[in-house]
Amino acid sequence: MRDLPQKEGNLFKQILKCYELRQYKKGLKGAEQILKKFPEHGETLAMKGLFYSHLDKKEEAYDFVKKGLRYDLKSHVCWHVFGLVYRADKNYEEALKCYSQALRIDKDNFQILRDFANLQMQLRNFEGYVETVHRLVDMQPQNRQFWIGLSLGYHLMGKPDSSLKVLTTYEEAMAEANSKPDYEQSELLLYHNVVLSDMGDHEAALEHLNSIEKIVLDKKAIKEQRAKFYLALGRLEEAETAYRSLIAHNPDNFAYFDGLLKSLGLSADKLSDEDQTKVLDLFKDLKKEYPRSNVAKRLPLRFATGERFSKIADEYLRTMLRKGVPSLFVNIKTLYTDREKEQAIETLMLGYLAHLHKSQGFDNSGAVVEPPTAILWTRYFLAQHYDFKGDSDEALKLINKAIEHTPTLVELYMTKGRILKHAGDYVSAMEAVNEARELDLQDRFINSKCTKYMLRADKVAEAEKTIILFSRADIADPLNDLVEMQAYWFLIESAESHLRQGQTGRALKRFHQIEKMFGDFADDQFDFHAYCPRKMTLRAYVKLLKLEDQLYSHPYYLRAAQSAIRCYVSLFDKPDGDSDEMEGMTESEKKKLRSKQRKAELKAQKDAEENKKKAVAVQDTTKKGKVDEDPEGLKYLKIEDPLAEALKFLRHLEALASDRIETQLLAFEVYFRKNKMLLALKALLKAHKIDASNATLHEQLVRFSLAVRKSEIKPSTKTVIDKHWETLYHGQDLATFTGAFLKQQKDSAVGSVPHLISAAIAASLMDSSKAGKETAEEILFLMAKEEAKFGKSRSVENVQVAIKTLKSFKSARTQELKAQAAAWFPRATAFQV
Amino acid sequence: MTPPAINMSSSTTTTTLKNNAAFRMSLGDITPNNVGQLKRLNVVLFPVAYAPSFYKEILEVGEFAKIIYFNDVCVGGVCCRKETVAGSATQNLYIATLGVLAPYRRLGLGSKLLNHILETATEASTTPKVSKIYLHVQFGNEEALEFYKKHGFEVVEKCENYYPQFEVKDAYKLEKVLVASN
Numbered sequence A: 001m002r003d004l005p006q007k008e009g010n011l012f013k014q015i016l017k018c019y020e021l022r023q024y025k026k027g028l029k030g031a032e033q034i035l036k037k038f039p040e041h042g043e044t045l046a047m048k049g050l051f052y053s054h055l056d057k058k059e060e061a062y063d064f065v066k067k068g069l070r071y072d073l074k075s076h077v078c079w080h081v082f083g084l085v086y087r088a089d090k091n092y093e094e095a096l097k098c099y100s101q102a103l104r105i106d107k108d109n110f111q112i113l114r115d116f117a118n119l120q121m122q123l124r125n126f127e128g129y130v131e132t133v134h135r136l137v138d139m140q141p142q143n144r145q146f147w148i149g150l151s152l153g154y155h156l157m158g159k160p161d162s163s164l165k166v167l168t169t170y171e172e173a174m175a176e177a178n179s180k181p182d183y184e185q186s187e188l189l190l191y192h193n194v195v196l197s198d199m200g201d202h203e204a205a206l207e208h209l210n211s212i213e214k215i216v217l218d219k220k221a222i223k224e225q226r227a228k229f230y231l232a233l234g235r236l237e238e239a240e241t242a243y244r245s246l247i248a249h250n251p252d253n254f255a256y257f258d259g260l261l262k263s264l265g266l267s268a269d270k271l272s273d274e275d276q277t278k279v280l281d282l283f284k285d286l287k288k289e290y291p292r293s294n295v296a297k298r299l300p301l302r303f304a305t306g307e308r309f310s311k312i313a314d315e316y317l318r319t320m321l322r323k324g325v326p327s328l329f330v331n332i333k334t335l336y337t338d339r340e341k342e343q344a345i346e347t348l349m350l351g352y353l354a355h356l357h358k359s360q361g362f363d364n365s366g367a368v369v370e371p372p373t374a375i376l377w378t379r380y381f382l383a384q385h386y387d388f389k390g391d392s393d394e395a396l397k398l399i400n401k402a403i404e405h406t407p408t409l410v411e412l413y414m415t416k417g418r419i420l421k422h423a424g425d426y427v428s429a430m431e432a433v434n435e436a437r438e439l440d441l442q443d444r445f446i447n448s449k450c451t452k453y454m455l456r457a458d459k460v461a462e463a464e465k466t467i468i469l470f471s472r473a474d475i476a477d478p479l480n481d482l483v484e485m486q487a488y489w490f491l492i493e494s495a496e497s498h499l500r501q502g503q504t505g506r507a508l509k510r511f512h513q514i515e516k517m518f519g520d521f522a523d524d525q526f527d528f529h530a531y532c533p534r535k536m537t538l539r540a541y542v543k544l545l546k547l548e549d550q551l552y553s554h555p556y557y558l559r560a561a562q563s564a565i566r567c568y569v570s571l572f573d574k575p576d577g578d579s580d581e582m583e584g585m586t587e588s589e590k591k592k593l594r595s596k597q598r599k600a601e602l603k604a605q606k607d608a609e610e611n612k613k614k615a616v617a618v619q620d621t622t623k624k625g626k627v628d629e630d631p632e633g634l635k636y637l638k639i640e641d642p643l644a645e646a647l648k649f650l651r652h653l654e655a656l657a658s659d660r661i662e663t664q665l666l667a668f669e670v671y672f673r674k675n676k677m678l679l680a681l682k683a684l685l686k687a688h689k690i691d692a693s694n695a696t697l698h699e700q701l702v703r704f705s706l707a708v709r710k711s712e713i714k715p716s717t718k719t720v721i722d723k724h725w726e727t728l729y730h731g732q733d734l735a736t737f738t739g740a741f742l743k744q745q746k747d748s749a750v751g752s753v754p755h756l757i758s759a760a761i762a763a764s765l766m767d768s769s770k771a772g773k774e775t776a777e778e779i780l781f782l783m784a785k786e787e788a789k790f791g792k793s794r795s796v797e798n799v800q801v802a803i804k805t806l807k808s809f810k811s812a813r814t815q816e817l818k819a820q821a822a823a824w825f826p827r828a829t830a831f832q833v
Numbered sequence B: 001m002t003p004p005a006i007n008m009s010s011s012t013t014t015t016t017l018k019n020n021a022a023f024r025m026s027l028g029d030i031t032p033n034n035v036g037q038l039k040r041l042n043v044v045l046f047p048v049a050y051a052p053s054f055y056k057e058i059l060e061v062g063e064f065a066k067i068i069y070f071n072d073v074c075v076g077g078v079c080c081r082k083e084t085v086a087g088s089a090t091q092n093l094y095i096a097t098l099g100v101l102a103p104y105r106r107l108g109l110g111s112k113l114l115n116h117i118l119e120t121a122t123e124a125s126t127t128p129k130v131s132k133i134y135l136h137v138q139f140g141n142e143e144a145l146e147f148y149k150k151h152g153f154e155v156v157e158k159c160e161n162y163y164p165q166f167e168v169k170d171a172y173k174l175e176k177v178l179v180a181s182n
Ligand SMILES: CC(C)(COP(=O)(O)OP(=O)(O)OC[C@H]1O[C@@H](n2cnc3c(N)ncnc32)[C@H](O)[C@@H]1OP(=O)(O)O)[C@@H](O)C(=O)NCCC(=O)NCCS
Pocket: B045, B095, B096, B097, B098, B099, B100, B101, B104, B105, B106, B107, B108, B109, B110, B111, B112, B135, B136, B137, B141, B142, B143, B144, B146, B147, B148, B150
């Protein structure tokens, strides 16, 4: 602490105490008292900032901390406080920098070192982490958590041998203390075993496992690991015994059966005829031994083929249909990767249906009268089967029959909804699922599904009303409660609905909420960096870290980020608010639409304000929580630099989902607009490497090439681009290049609608004259001309994109394609006029 | 799978179909959350459209309204109305609806529903005492007639034009006396 007279010095100590006790207001007062006399005391200024940070006054917080630093740049306290303020804002990178500064001044500050290590772990700076923890071990060798931390650090940076050394040293030291076995010691030993096995020395790992068996409490883990080691060491007989005993413990664990097969040398994907017999005989015995095991019944279906498959499937299906197992189709459909099995199942099921109709039996033997539900579940299964095959008509026929038979069964309406959704009729789909909901109002799952279907049908108000039925009653803004509860499925579905309805602001608001949510998930691990080494939950901790590393590749994040980036890109392209709707409109039409939208916006703003007033009034009396002040998300539309916002989303994708082609395609869109030609090129190259035949990539290559030709490019940049010309364009000129792409589409047996769209866009870009437009139209209409080739590739979604593309050409043939689409997808609402 | 209402009556029975395939049947309470099931049943079982007030009252009669599950699928139900009798210390019970979906008939489900009503009506804890149970069956509904006769109900009256809105307008009134009225 820096020179203060005794009285103020004591006061300063007191405010430090206040911080520890979370008495921020009191601390703030104390700081102000000191500052009255010593307005230039840097550390007090910094502390004042820290209190502000915790009192939710972020701007003031940074102002004061920075001011403090200006007066006292050499104080580790100031730097530490600066780090704390950044940390509170989850800005770990900046926090880390501040901590390094603090440590430069006071290199043995225990507290700062400890915080520093946690930050390094959060940022996965393992080398730094190990170094820091080393110093902590030196300072407090009696402190177990630092030893553990050190071992963890080595393990995570891929040095299990060093990790092991640390563990052994520590355990030897501990052996003398001779603590009695407890959970923590048990976990430590198991972790030790994991490290050993990660080193690949299974012999040693097995030996170790045997030596710790008595002390370890998690007996199941011991058994599973031992079986694995036997297998890895080729000690097959022992492995077999081990897996059989595991199966006896839990005959419904796939992995145990897998292990058993491996130990019998029977795990190849394609079994020889002889081996197949062996496997099936084995399962016959297992089924007898464990008559209640589902896995023992189900697994043979994976291994059997041909006649034998049909026989086993027949027995399996009958049992399940008799019992009435709603998940039967979901469980069976994984077999459909094998066309032959799919066909065999269909034949069996159709046979049952025919016989049940006539004789209430699965066959005509008349031996057994099946329960009346048998025919119901048979139809239910077949409806899903045909839906899976894309035959909505047959699927609907079957599900309607089933509903007629038993109109009280919720699952039937859910499936009907799904079939209709696949057929593109979102409104009827929603109605079906709502019927299911009305049959069972207390089922949260159905309620949520129903909400989702409402959003798919763009009935946002109804969806909000429905989802709220299950939220807490005492919340001022129950919708916002969903954000708090991290219901990301709801956020993403509403965002996408807003997008379809041209409400970009609302959509963006949701995307940012999702982004924040994932940020929170990442932050959630922070506390565990200190907690887990202390509590010894090491195996779980390592798993958590691995999971967190994958966080941003979660499908929901991908979906949100991709849409958000697209929004910002189009905000950049059409800053005056042209929406997709305006594609192809004349200026005066646009003007009209815009003024209509503006009026709606104003009204919405007014409504929002009134709601706010009302809500605030209510809030004061009964309800908790904040009220949304900008439900329209207007602030996102007014953003100055939309591409910078897009980049924020893109960064996460680039870091954790760079092997997804979507990431690279979006990266191109952003960098291309920012005129960062080399980065755009890099994205193209990566995309090319992932999937050179991607449809969108083609269109991007054409745009890139045209831009390079037109714009002034630095010679150095040009050289780099030229270097890759061969890879990307096969060294061809643009006309040859696009010609080849189109020809490939025309020649191949199975066509692809996305590729046609891409080729059409390319054609229109290369020749903006009337002739060019006509060529583009011709290309798109290929999907209608060649039924056999394109029929399978057409989907409600991609045909919609095709129509939009035509619209963007201001093509006179837009309606023509739409009429075609209506014939292809008679139920799809998107194509109805 | 819809769980058969949380607060389910304890009586789950396992019965055997004519040819050995076993099935479970159990009674369930009607709650605001699953009353939709009952509505759906009644829509397909009875030509009469019941008003919302009907279902509101159902939620008040306790054990005198039930649904029945066949292997966890809701396939039938019964709804009664309690009627006070002027100047009497006893009450009457009117069966407004009792039905089982067609594919699930002749398996004893209707009987299980009706027996439950009969048992509840004669329970000591039911007050006031139920002196008789009665109902109407449309002319021509032989299966219902047989069903009730089998359970000791008797035709006491022919009600002409009881269902003025339907083609077959006449009905039988059936009843079963539980306690001799004094
Ligand atoms: C009447 C009804 C509820 C009977 O339900 P159920 O579950 O089939 O009845 P049960 O299986 O318990 O039958 C019990 C007995 O009733 C008699 N019965 C029922 N249906 C019969 C029929 N169609 N023909 C002759 N007797 C019949 C039989 O004696 C039967 O015993 P059994 O099967 O051992 O021969 C059912 O037919 C129904 O829902 N009908 C439509 C709705 C209706 O009309 N309800 C009555 C007005 S409230």
